[in-house]
Amino acid sequence: MANIIAGFVNxxxxxxxxIMLGGILAGIIFGALPGFSATMGVAVFVPFSYALEPEAALxxxxxxxxxxxxxxxxxxxxxxxxxTPASAPTALEGRSLTNRGESxxxxxxxxxxxxxxxxxxxxxxxxxAPVLAIIALRVGPPEQIMIAVxxxxxxxxxxxxxxxxxxxxxxxxxxxxxxxxxxxVGFPRxxxxxxxxxxxxxxxxxxxxxxxxxxxFKMLETEGESFVEVASTGKMYLKVTDFxxxxxxxxxxxxxGIGVGIIPAAGPDIASFLAYNEARKSSQKKExxxxxxxxxxxxxxxxxxxVTGGSLIPLLxxxxxxxxxxxxxxxxxxxxxxxPGAQLFTRNAHIVYTLLVGFAIVNVLIxxxxxxxxKFAKYVLVIPKSILATMIVILASVGSFAINKSMFDVMQxxxxxxxxxxxxxxxxxxxxxxxxxxxxxxxxxxxxxxxVMYPDNIFxxxxxxxxxxxxxxxxxxxxxxxxxxxxxxxxxxxxSAGNS
Amino acid sequence: xxxxxxxxxxxxALAAFLxxxxxxxxxxxxxxxxxxxxxIICGYLMIGLTLIQWFINWKKGSITVGEALSxxxxxxxxxxxxxxxVYLLLIEKIGYIPMTIAFGIFSLIYLKCKNKIVIIVLPIxxxxxxxxxxxxxxxxxLPPGLLRGIL
Numbered sequence: 001m002a003n004i005i006a007g008f009v010n011x012x013x014x015x016x017x018x019i020m021l022g023g024i025l026a027g028i029i030f031g032a033l034p035g036f037s038a039t040m041g042v043a044v045f046v047p048f049s050y051a052l053e054p055e056a057a058l059x060x061x062x063x064x065x066x067x068x069x070x071x072x073x074x075x076x077x078x079x080x081x082x083x084t085p086a087s088a089p090t091a092l093e094g095r096s097l098t099n100r101g102e103s104x105x106x107x108x109x110x111x112x113x114x115x116x117x118x119x120x121x122x123x124x125x126x127x128x129a130p131v132l133a134i135i136a137l138r139v140g141p142p143e144q145i146m147i148a149v150x151x152x153x154x155x156x157x158x159x160x161x162x163x164x165x166x167x168x169x170x171x172x173x174x175x176x177x178x179x180x181x182x183x184x185v186g187f188p189r190x191x192x193x194x195x196x197x198x199x200x201x202x203x204x205x206x207x208x209x210x211x212x213x214x215x216x217f218k219m220l221e222t223e224g225e226s227f228v229e230v231a232s233t234g235k236m237y238l239k240v241t242d243f244x245x246x247x248x249x250x251x252x253x254x255x256x257g258i259g260v261g262i263i264p265a266a267g268p269d270i271a272s273f274l275a276y277n278e279a280r281k282s283s284q285k286k287e288x289x290x291x292x293x294x295x296x297x298x299x300x301x302x303x304x305x306x307v308t309g310g311s312l313i314p315l316l317x318x319x320x321x322x323x324x325x326x327x328x329x330x331x332x333x334x335x336x337x338x339x340p341g342a343q344l345f346t347r348n349a350h351i352v353y354t355l356l357v358g359f360a361i362v363n364v365l366i367x368x369x370x371x372x373x374x375k376f377a378k379y380v381l382v383i384p385k386s387i388l389a390t391m392i393v394i395l396a397s398v399g400s401f402a403i404n405k406s407m408f409d410v411m412q413x414x415x416x417x418x419x420x421x422x423x424x425x426x427x428x429x430x431x432x433x434x435x436x437x438x439x440x441x442x443x444x445x446x447x448x449x450x451x452v453m454y455p456d457n458i459f460x461x462x463x464x465x466x467x468x469x470x471x472x473x474x475x476x477x478x479x480x481x482x483x484x485x486x487x488x489x490x491x492x493x494x495x496s497a498g499n500s
Numbered sequence: 501x502x503x504x505x506x507x508x509x510x511x512x513a514l515a516a517f518l519x520x521x522x523x524x525x526x527x528x529x530x531x532x533x534x535x536x537x538x539x540i541i542c543g544y545l546m547i548g549l550t551l552i553q554w555f556i557n558w559k560k561g562s563i564t565v566g567e568a569l570s571x572x573x574x575x576x577x578x579x580x581x582x583x584x585x586v587y588l589l590l591i592e593k594i595g596y597i598p599m600t601i602a603f604g605i606f607s608l609i610y611l612k613c614k615n616k617i618v619i620i621v622l623p624i625x626x627x628x629x630x631x632x633x634x635x636x637x638x639x640x641x642l643p644p645g646l647l648r649g650i651l
Contacts, residue, residue: 048633048638050638050640051637051638051639051640052638162502164546164549164550164553165550167542167546168514168543168546168547168549168550171539171542171543171546172514172517172518172543174539175518175521175536175539175540175543178535178536178539182528182529182531182532184529184531184532185529185531185532187528187529187532189524189528189529189532189536190521190524190528190536192524217577217580217581219611220573220576220577220580220611221569221573221577223573384613385611386607386608386611386612386613387608387613387618387622389607389611390603390604390607390608390611390622390623391626393584393587393603393607394600394603394604394626394627394630395630397587397588397591398596398600398630398634398642401591401640401642401643402634402638402640405640405641407588407591407592407643410588410591411588414584414585414588418581422510426504426506426507426510427502427504427564428510444535447535448535
């Protein structure tokens with residue numbers, strides 16, 4: 001409790017509040033701009049967080065992350081284009097409300113539900129992450145191997161439909177992670193005589209390049225400025241009955257979001273569709289779904305924002321980044337010298353509790369920040385791509401330089417950007433790169449330590465109960481693409497049955 | 501699994517990339533060699549699987565071509581990427597401020613920004629705002645280049 005109070009005191013300083021608000025607004029802009037994403041926002045903002053204190057840095061990135069997830073719903077309502085797959089149900093319902101001249105009401109509902117879902121998930125994060133971290137206390141090198149493999153098996157989940165390509169990218173990235181001094185004898189390896197590579201490849205510049213540059217190149221693919229018609233934000237208002245009548249729907253959807261968030265890579269899109277489907281099943285006004293249903297918007301938005309807090313639970317306690325933004329978040333933690341796991345909650349309690357409390361405050365602030373932003377959304381959504389692309393290139397270049405004040409890092413960002421674009425164009429997933437670069441060193445160290453622990457027979461490690469648990473999780477994760485496909489097929493079948 | 505037209509070429513490039521690492525294996529300490537060797541073998545296995553999958557899809561005639569870019573568009577992107585590279589290579593010698601302003605103006609014109617005031621004002625304002633943020637708030641000295649001694 002003392003840690004939570006200390007977290008509150010840290011968060012509620014004017015500077016931190018300002019940083020969170022700045023992060024939220026930047027995140028909303030990144031989420032709202034078609035083609036941009038929360039991942040890109042977090043990647044671009046990591047360098048800005050570098051000079052800040054760790055607490056402030058994590059609050060800034062939390063703001064960008066949560067703001068980005070929320071922001072994706074704004075074009076879904078005003079343009080009818082879901083910024084992310086998770087906003088698809090919102091687009092369906094929101095666009096109908098917009099066509100009836102009720103875009104303001106749709107945006108207000110979406111903002112309130114997002115804030116509610118995010119806030120409840122941050123409470124789950126606040127209370128569940130420390131509990132899970134206790135398990136991390138019992139984690140030794142053999143368990144770390146399985147945790148790293150589990151994290152990497154997320155590669156398969158993230159690469160649904162392209163599992164082999166995901167694994168290929170994963171292995172090549174694991175090899176990239178071996179560049180630098182090897183963890184066993186400290187001898188330079190694969191450095192090609194380049195002193196800049198002695199410390200290994202630079203993680204954050206590579207992530208910035210991978211997640212921002214491909215979008216810039218994609219903007220260049222189409223000719224001219226593509227202005228779209230943006231609906232005006234009408235009068236934004238909420239009714240108390242919207243929530244009193246939907247409290248079960250909101251709570252159920254939020255719980256779905258948190259649960260899905262905890263499962264690595266299950267993602268906000270699954271949460272959003274699951275919650276939307278459950279809301280329709282239990283609704284007494286099924287005919288309104290697809291025609292501007294308030295229940296649908298509340299379900300979809302509360303669920304996809306609840307994923308944010310849920311996804312940080314395994315990240316903070318076990319170091320498993322379940323999604324691309326979470327992976328970049330983990331990279332930022334490493335930059336600030338923070339190692340996820342039990343020690344994070346003991347040695348760096350003041351930082352982690354500031355983050356946990358801050359995450360909740362961020363989600364409250366999203367309500368106010370989002371409300372204000374929606375009033376001006378019409379002007380932001382029409383920013384020409386020439387300006388967006390130019391700004392991103394400059395931000396990414398300067399940001400990559402700022403981390404180590406090295407032009408070599410900037411070149412790594414550039415190369416990663418070009419490679420990332422080629423990957424995107426040919427259906428090679430980029431997220432596995434982030435996961436492999438983050439977990440590669442941990443995996444190699446854990447393997448060498450385990451070999452020392454069990455010199456005669458390494459398979460003895462499977463007699464350890466936690467190793468077995470994580471092994472089971474690895475197996476489940478490899479089976480996940482099949483399970484997920486079945487779920488999606490089932491949901492699609494139900495949706496089409498409902499529509500007909 | 502979806503296969504793309506360029507998969508064989510990409511696999512070839514990746515195989516060559518792995519080969520560079522193979523050539524360096526001898527220069528590493530024996531103890532530090534085992535783990536990367538396993539990773540390289542797995543990498544080659546995945547390249548093999550990707551190629552097999554591509555071949556099966558090619559036989560079935562189900563290679564995804566995707567949105568084909570015209571030659572002009574491809575050239576357009578390559579030129580932009582090349583100018584970006586020049587910007588990054590010269591930023592240290594010429595300096596952050598002049599290079600970023602120059603790149604910003606080029607980028608806006610190249611990407612067909614129509615507003616002339618934006619073309620001039622935006623790069624200048626962005627460059628100086630970023631400079632102020634990085635030097636005064638984030639304490640990162642950006643390359644002064646030719647302006648060394650002035651800034």
